[in-house]
Amino acid sequence: MKSIINSNSDFSIVQEEEFSISNRALLELLQETLSKGYSLRLRVRGFSMFPCIRDNDIVTVSPLNGCTSYLGLAVAFIHPHTTKLVIHRVIEQHEDIAIIKGDSVFCIDGLIPLKNILGAVTKLERNNKPMRFGMGIGRTVALFFNKTNVFSVLFYAGMRFSRVIRQAINLSSLHE
Amino acid sequence: MTSIEKDTKIISSMELKVDLNSVYLPVRDLIAKDIQGELIIIPIASGLGDLESEIFRLNETGRAIWDKFDGKRTLKEIAKDLSLDFKGCPEDIEKDITEITEELLKRRMLIEVNNKL
Numbered sequence: 001m002k003s004i005i006n007s008n009s010d011f012s013i014v015q016e017e018e019f020s021i022s023n024r025a026l027l028e029l030l031q032e033t034l035s036k037g038y039s040l041r042l043r044v045r046g047f048s049m050f051p052c053i054r055d056n057d058i059v060t061v062s063p064l065n066g067c068t069s070y071l072g073l074a075v076a077f078i079h080p081h082t083t084k085l086v087i088h089r090v091i092e093q094h095e096d097i098a099i100i101k102g103d104s105v106f107c108i109d110g111l112i113p114l115k116n117i118l119g120a121v122t123k124l125e126r127n128n129k130p131m132r133f134g135m136g137i138g139r140t141v142a143l144f145f146n147k148t149n150v151f152s153v154l155f156y157a158g159m160r161f162s163r164v165i166r167q168a169i170n171l172s173s174l175h176e
Numbered sequence: 177m178t179s180i181e182k183d184t185k186i187i188s189s190m191e192l193k194v195d196l197n198s199v200y201l202p203v204r205d206l207i208a209k210d211i212q213g214e215l216i217i218i219p220i221a222s223g224l225g226d227l228e229s230e231i232f233r234l235n236e237t238g239r240a241i242w243d244k245f246d247g248k249r250t251l252k253e254i255a256k257d258l259s260l261d262f263k264g265c266p267e268d269i270e271k272d273i274t275e276i277t278e279e280l281l282k283r284r285m286l287i288e289v290n291n292k293l
Contacts, residue, residue, distance in 0.1 A: 025211045026227075038225055
């Protein structure tokens with residue numbers, strides 16, 4: 001964090017270099033930005049959208065601008081139970097609700113009212129490089145893998161495999 | 177120094193000159209949101225706000241100044257208003273306002289509307 005105005009002053013403006021922000025504050029900023037028709041670039045945390053979106057990736061969330069079909073889109077929405085901001089994929093859409101689920105999780109987020117969907121992920125960056133993010137055919141492929149739990153199975157198999165390997169390494173180091 | 181560098185230097189020094197008799201207004205392309213008593217400002221460039229590179233936080237008193245940039249009052253008038261609110265010495269407040277205005281102008285978050293006097 002860098003202070004711009006000298007600290008002796010009562011009036012201060014501070015530029016955040018590593019901005020730490022609560023989920024609630026992030027939600028408010030995203031709502032405000034999207035409601036004015038702008039997009040917001042932000043860092044995401046967590047593994048629930050693995051492998052499409054990974055921990056520490058930077059996504060750009062854009063307003064939906066009259067888009068009526070959200071199917072297959074990775075959307076930013078307010079979870080009705082937790083009131084938290086979540087980015088997951090729409091796997092089914094009905095008249096005024098959507099069924100949303102993370103790519104690497106087995107459970108759905110529930111029935112989410114369409115009004116809770118704020119915007120969609122339109123760009124993805126990983127390690128300072130822009131990544132291809134499924135908006136065309138990739139959107140359909142990601143939707144298929146999400147619905148068939150292929151990503152979830154691979155993710156949990158990978159986690160389990162790495163745990164077994166770690167345990168084996170720990171055991172062998174104990175024997176030495 | 178090339179002529180372009182010279183021109184840029186002249187323009188930037190002109191932009192940063194703060195006049196207490198001038199009127200300033202926040203630019204339209206930014207998001208200013210009150211979060212937990214502080215004002216968070218995200219500049220917008222090409223329709224995009226960027227939480228990863230440019231985000232500013234104004235404390236309560238900084239916010240009090242920000243709220244008074246209404247495009248109608250001069251900095252001097254704002255300082256007078258604030259000296260009543262904060263019971264401070266008007267000269268000190270004018271100095272603080274000049275500093276913060278300079279910083280906000282430098283970051284293109286404010287524009288000068290006109291010269292009132």
